[in-house]
Amino acid sequence: KRKVLVLTGGGDCPGLNAVIRGIVKRAKSEKNWEIIGSMEAFNGVLRDPVEIMELNDKVTAGIHVKGGTILKTTNKGNPLEFPVQQKDGSWSTIDRSKELIDRINSLGVDSVISIGGDGSQRISQRLYEQGLNIVGVPKTIDNDLSGTDFTFGFRTAVQIATDSFDKLVSTAESHHRVMIMEVMGRDAGWIALHTAIAGGAEVCLIPEIPYDINKVVERLNQRYDRGKGFAHIVIAEGARPIKGEVTAVESEEVGYEHKRLGGVAYQLSEQLRAAGCEADIRETVLGHTQRGGTPIAFDRILATLFGVKAFELVLEGEFGKMVSFKNNKVTSVSIEEAISKYNYVNKNSFMVRAARSIGISFGD
Numbered sequence: 001k002r003k004v005l006v007l008t009g010g011g012d013c014p015g016l017n018a019v020i021r022g023i024v025k026r027a028k029s030e031k032n033w034e035i036i037g038s039m040e041a042f043n044g045v046l047r048d049p050v051e052i053m054e055l056n057d058k059v060t061a062g063i064h065v066k067g068g069t070i071l072k073t074t075n076k077g078n079p080l081e082f083p084v085q086q087k088d089g090s091w092s093t094i095d096r097s098k099e100l101i102d103r104i105n106s107l108g109v110d111s112v113i114s115i116g117g118d119g120s121q122r123i124s125q126r127l128y129e130q131g132l133n134i135v136g137v138p139k140t141i142d143n144d145l146s147g148t149d150f151t152f153g154f155r156t157a158v159q160i161a162t163d164s165f166d167k168l169v170s171t172a173e174s175h176h177r178v179m180i181m182e183v184m185g186r187d188a189g190w191i192a193l194h195t196a197i198a199g200g201a202e203v204c205l206i207p208e209i210p211y212d213i214n215k216v217v218e219r220l221n222q223r224y225d226r227g228k229g230f231a232h233i234v235i236a237e238g239a240r241p242i243k244g245e246v247t248a249v250e251s252e253e254v255g256y257e258h259k260r261l262g263g264v265a266y267q268l269s270e271q272l273r274a275a276g277c278e279a280d281i282r283e284t285v286l287g288h289t290q291r292g293g294t295p296i297a298f299d300r301i302l303a304t305l306f307g308v309k310a311f312e313l314v315l316e317g318e319f320g321k322m323v324s325f326k327n328n329k330v331t332s333v334s335i336e337e338a339i340s341k342y343n344y345v346n347k348n349s350f351m352v353r354a355a356r357s358i359g360i361s362f363g364d
């Protein structure tokens with residue numbers, strides 16, 4: 001039998017289980033394939049004894065409906081920079097990639113499917129260059145991976161954020177308040193932009209368009225002057241004012257650093273007050289609720305198709321490729337190309353222009 005190793009890496013995302021099930025089901029329609037999973041990204045293979053599980057019909061039955069990942073996941077699973085604790089308690093990293101590939105070979109595995117975001121795809125590319133037969137499946141709620149028009153999980157996150165937005169409307173209206181809702185997205189404004197349009201926000205602040213706080217106050221005042229005694233702001237966790245910290249987009253090489261959730265919402269609240277906004281302001285930080293629970297139908301479907309396609313790339317020996325959804329087709333791109341840039345909101349795009357035309361201010 002030929003063996004495929006599957007793993008999920010980085011933050012979890014609705015749809016991961018649907019990909020795993022898609023791979024298993026597609027493999028079943030071919031003779032002589034066995035699918036196994038490494039627990040917590042590559043860590044399962046690097047542990048003694050190894051932590052791997054057989055992925056068959058029984059363990060994957062019905063899992064497409066569930067959030068999270070049956071294989072568990074971690075942000076601390078980079079075999080190229082594997083964290084080790086020193087005797088004095090400090091941490092350093094070592095490169096365990098060669099050992100990893102040897103261990104994968106000794107398990108009788110001939111190919112790997114790695115489901116993960118940008119960080120995982122970068123690891124996959126390095127391992128591919130070292131001779132590992134690997135195929136990537138893009139996942140992230142942030143939708144910031146290039147090489148694919150959409151990642152699964154993104155639309156579920158937007159749905160969760162929109163549902164929360166809708167709930168804020170009645171309470172904002174009753175109290176004449178300005179509601180600030182902070183959404184995830186890392187250094188990209190996709191979740192915020194989509195939610196602002198779906199919910200009907202007056203202001204949408206995203207990392208790609210640094211905001212001027214006075215312009216934000218102007219938009220809020222306009223609304224209050226028109227007799228609408230409440231307003232909604234959607235702010236992406238990576239959003240930044242023009243004056244202040246350099247935006248994530250401008251400093252791409254710095255990459256993502258973990259920021260405390262809620263940071264930008266509370267910061268914005270203070271900035272609004274300092275800029276003369278007299279309205280009563282409240283902040284809501286959605287945090288990890290955006291990644292939890294069951295994937296919406298679109299994401300289940302996309303994830304399932306990605307799983308099927310990933311197995312077919314293995315069958316065809318198309319290694320070093322990442323599954324992708326482009327122009328309404330499930331296809332593939334080289335991982336190298338996919339990681340060569342990020343997918344950020346283009347401030348000159350139709351979507352941003354349309355948002356402006358329906359009264360959404362980006363604070364610029």
Ligand code: F6P
Nearest residue numbers: 011075140141142184185186291
């Ligand atoms: O990349 C997905 C994501 O949820 C981002 O939107 C967010 O910035 C980050 O992960 C949160 O990471 P963690 O789960 O490690 O707190």
